Amino acid sequence: KNEVEQSPQNLTAQEGEFITINCSYSVGISALHWLQQHPGGGIVSLFMLSSGKKKHGRLIATINIQEKHSSLHITASHPRDSAVYICAEVDQGGSEKLVFGKGTKLTVNP
Amino acid sequence: KAGVTQTPRYLIKTRGQQVTLSCSPISGHRSVSWYQQTPGQGLQFLFEYFSETQRNKGNFPGRFSGRQFSNSRSEMNVSTLELGDSALYLCASSRDGGDGYTFGSGTRLTVV
Numbered sequence: 001k002n003e004v005e006q007s008p009q010n011l012t013a014q015e016g017e018f019i020t021i022n023c024s025y026s027v028g029i030s031a032l033h034w035l036q037q038h039p040g041g042g043i044v045s046l047f048m049l050s051s052g053k054k055k056h057g058r059l060i061a062t063i064n065i066q067e068k069h070s071s072l073h074i075t076a077s078h079p080r081d082s083a084v085y086i087c088a089e090v091d092q093g094g095s096e097k098l099v100f101g102k103g104t105k106l107t108v109n110p
Numbered sequence: 111k112a113g114v115t116q117t118p119r120y121l122i123k124t125r126g127q128q129v130t131l132s133c134s135p136i137s138g139h140r141s142v143s144w145y146q147q148t149p150g151q152g153l154q155f156l157f158e159y160f161s162e163t164q165r166n167k168g169n170f171p172g173r174f175s176g177r178q179f180s181n182s183r184s185e186m187n188v189s190t191l192e193l194g195d196s197a198l199y200l201c202a203s204s205r206d207g208g209d210g211y212t213f214g215s216g217t218r219l220t221v222v
Contacts, residue, residue: 033211043202044213097155103152
């Protein structure tokens, strides 16, 4: 059974801090997504990666396929980064079904 | 370019009723997938449609169904609503399901 575990569940940081959110999955995947959800529900896809590292602005996502682990880093965090961050795996079995972690609620205080 | 459009944004229904939600994908996107989000269970995959065919299905009862039209717009239907169906329903579109998703803003369904 596919399982996606995220840590921490909640994270509070001061503006400017470096943030790391972790995601572990249990079975082989074809890709892993990082999503951002703001209050109100809208979801934005931040990254889709199947190997290595991707960077977009202050956000960096890495994945280690052998260790079945991915991290999302936010450099120079800002209050507008406050949101729930969710990782989701794409099953390796050929389906495009996403299996989601429970999310990490990030609060960045000014 | 226009994003993924979900209608309606909010909906209140009574137990036992049925409901139909709509999702219009980004132009050129042929894959539409649906998700349910509740505080207790988080985000869960409902089903995915590609070129009018259901390609994948999650672990939901048969009361949850969907379809996709030739213009890629998709609808999902929930019959015999239960209180536990109260949730945010999100759809996402992509060109072919595996190349990144764009999510709609969701439909918040409340069953009373």
